[in-house]
Amino acid sequence: MSNETIEALVTQLDAVDETPGAAAQRARSYELLRAAPGALVADVGCGAGRAVAELADRGVRALGIDVSDQMIALARRRWPAGEFRLGDAYALPVGDGEAAGYRADKVVHALADPERALAEARRVLAPGGRVVLCGQDWDTFVIDSADPELTRTIVRERADQVASPRAARKYRNLLLDAGFLDVTVEVHTGVFTGAPFLPVLVRLAEVCRERGAITRARADAWIADQRERARADRLFAAVPMFMAAATGP
Incomplete structure (x- = not known):
């Protein structure tokens, strides 16, 4: 990724992580790991x-x-005491059966082959280890705007640019097909009404504009509407976050 892409992604992730309810959702994912x-x-x-x-x-x-x-370099700067390694979801730098837990948050939708990633999760998990998958379904963003038709276009086109945009609705079946047991699925809908979420909405439109799905003028008009909504305390977006957990055989 270019430095500009990394910066934009980190800004977006930070904005989501700092919204009301995000910390509670992360805490729930940690509980589902049941790690000693x-x-x-x-x-x-x-x-x-x-x-x-x-x-x-x-x-x-x-x-x-x-x-x-x-990202690894940034994580090490932010959290010097943390342990970080460069690695691919299809080839993790972890030995067979070495891990008690596997967590992937906002990751599976970015993978072209989720099934392969979950096979790798099974490899690194000890018997009875826990897997937790978290993420949004990219077709289910709800955004209030002055132009609902353009909003539908932005959501749909942005989803189509994701490797596996509907992976979250498939979490249960993906885990079952990979041989995991005791699969559970929860949905935690994030409701966003403040300016901190604005960078996420801006990025949605900008990515569509960069890919040629909408014109610069249409993107600017949509973004201006969202900026004004944020200024007037009228921004509204809702994003269902799917959280699936299972136990390894």
């Missing part, structure tokens, strides 16, 4: 490393893994 103190949990696609630090605070040996060396 000192147990190794692989946080796959760790990004800037916030979850690694929070898991470590719970006494877990958290290992952050990301395919981007820039």
